[in-house]
Amino acid sequence: MAHKIDPDICVACGSCQSECPQGAISEGDVYSINPDMCIDCGACADACP
Incomplete structure (x- = not known):
């Protein structure tokens, strides 16, 4: 399952x-994660302040 922002x-x-x-x-006012590309590695969650 892909991560969500x-x-x-x-x-x-x-x-x-x-x-x-x-x-x-993807960049925007709020960033979004493409679930078809996400490999659920958690790098995004680790980087999130």
């Missing part, structure tokens, strides 16, 4: 996007 706490800092080895995270 909580829009209530995302500050759009970009830390998760730069750590994703699959390039599954």
Whole structure:
């Protein structure tokens, strides 16, 4: 199951996007994860402040 970004706490800092080895995270007011590309590695969660 792909990770999800909580829009209530995302500050759009970009830390998760730069750590994703699959390039599954899209930039925006709130970042989003493409579940078809996510390999559930957890790098994004580890990078999230």
